[in-house]
Amino acid sequence: MIPAAFEYHRPSDLQAAIATLREFGDEARVVAGGHSLIPMMKLRMAAIAHLVDLSGIGELKGIRIDGTRVTIGATTTQHELIADKALGRTAPILREAALQIADPQVRYMGTVGGNVANGDPGNDMPALMQCLDATYTLVGPDGSREVKARDFYESAYMTARADDEILTAIRFTAEGGGYAYEKQKRKIGDYATAAAAVSLRKDGGSCSAAAIAMTNLSDVPVFAEAAGKALLGTSCTAADIGRAVEAALSVIEPTADNRGPVEFKRHVAGIIVRRAIERAWSRA
Numbered sequence: 044m045i046p047a048a049f050e051y052h053r054p055s056d057l058q059a060a061i062a063t064l065r066e067f068g069d070e071a072r073v074v075a076g077g078h079s080l081i082p083m084m085k086l087r088m089a090a091i092a093h094l095v096d097l098s099g100i101g102e103l104k105g106i107r108i109d110g111t112r113v114t115i116g117a118t119t120t121q122h123e124l125i126a127d128k129a130l131g132r133t134a135p136i137l138r139e140a141a142l143q144i145a146d147p148q149v150r151y152m153g154t155v156g157g158n159v160a161n162g163d164p165g166n167d168m169p170a171l172m173q174c175l176d177a178t179y180t181l182v183g184p185d186g187s188r189e190v191k192a193r194d195f196y197e198s199a200y201m202t203a204r205a206d207d208e209i210l211t212a213i214r215f216t217a218e219g220g221g222y223a224y225e226k227q228k229r230k231i232g233d234y235a236t237a238a239a240a241v242s243l244r245k246d247g248g249s250c251s252a253a254a255i256a257m258t259n260l261s262d263v264p265v266f267a268e269a270a271g272k273a274l275l276g277t278s279c280t281a282a283d284i285g286r287a288v289e290a291a292l293s294v295i296e297p298t299a300d301n302r303g304p305v306e307f308k309r310h311v312a313g314i315i316v317r318r319a320i321e322r323a324w325s326r327a
């Protein structure tokens with residue numbers, strides 16, 4: 044399929060990109076790796092008159108680690124996340140999750156910023172960023188602001204980002220402890236039927252902190268606050284984990300599609316959340 048004609052812009056700095064978005068308003072959209080947007084354009088589900096390519100903007104690239112503070116530039120690719128050894132030591136859950144996204148070809152092009160800004164409930168990085176309590180930096184004509192990943196998603200493809208804002212970076216503090224990103228998919232390269240990110244800490248045999256978030260089980264990523272709380276102070280026995288799984292399942296709203304009916308998705312979600320907690324606990 045061939046997309047409708049569009050004009051291509053490749054600014055070399057952020058302000059020029061924002062100015063182009065402003066100039067063309069609704070008709071303009073940024074493109075990063077293009078592996079979500081271009082397929083939509085080819086299918087004629089999106090018609091964009093002006094594409095603003097972010098790949099020439101140096102300040103959007105790269106991973107910086109300062110102690111436990113991690114900053115990831117928006118146009119860092121999923122492949123670069125996987126390959127970064129320091130990031131793998133500081134926040135290994137990112138590597139674990141990124142390796143489960145699509146296939147190497149997609150990961151060479153797809154960016155972290157595109158994955159979290161897209162607003163597709165099937166994208167894996169949004170729930171991961173909610174689990175890590177990450178903050179997104181958005182820059183627009185009126186300056187810069189920070190929005191927590193847990194507050195960013197409003198409904199499918201609708202986020203707190205204004206049309207003329209660019210997501211420039213993702214920041215979080217790596218807490219250490221146990222982690223897991225578990226994903227059930229029909230085949231390599233597929234989006235999740237259900238996936239869960241878990242991060243927790245073990246102090247003296249009991250759970251002192253826990254965060255749980257889920258992918259593709261609602262029209263937004265789901266941060267299951269009560270599920271994390273259910274583990275606090277416990278030693279994560281099967282019964283404790285059962286209570287956390289129940290709390291997680293109480294906040295999802297899966298819909299039937301070609302990955303299965305609602306009952307099946309709830310069943311898979313329960314298994315995936317349980318496995319993610321068990322693995323995170325075993326690593327804590």
Ligand SMILES: Cc1cc2nc3c(=O)[nH]c(=O)nc-3n(C[C@H](O)[C@H](O)[C@H](O)COP(=O)(O)OP(=O)(O)OC[C@H]3O[C@@H](n4cnc5c(N)ncnc54)[C@H](O)[C@@H]3O)c2cc1C
Nearest residue numbers: 073075076077078079080145153154156157158166167210
């Ligand atoms: C075959 C296939 C399988 C896939 N499987 C998975 C999967 O299992 N899991 C998964 O998570 N993803 C999957 N993807 C999606 C892939 O990871 C995308 O690359 C990613 O979601 C979007 O990143 P991108 O850089 O390609 O964004 P683009 O396609 O360039 O952009 C996506 C959207 O985000 C906006 N955007 C991009 N960057 C920014 C920014 N910095 N600021 C503001 N807005 C921005 C664009 O305007 C656009 O609306 C798959 C894609 C393909 C083609």
